[in-house]
Amino acid sequence: MNTSDATRANREALPDIGEAVDLLERAWSQIELINMAAESGNVTGEAGNAIAWGCIAVQELLDRVKDAIRPGQEGGAA
Secondary structure (H helix, E strand, O other): OOHHHHHHHHHHHOOOHHHHHHHHHHHHHHHHHHHHHHHHOOOOHHHHHHHHHHHHHHHHHHHHHHHHHOOOOOOOOO
């Protein structure tokens, strides 16, 4: 196996980290939209709190996944 064959094999075997990070960021944005919609719809009380804290929790999980797939990045920076 020459160098180009090894490079191609690695590329095919490993996931596209850039694409994975992009998908995570898009998911994070969708959670932000859910939270904004709840705020604009005047969802209050326990339901509003549940939506807000649920959105925060999911965004934190998405950030942890991003950190796990990009270990060289600190603080979730892409």
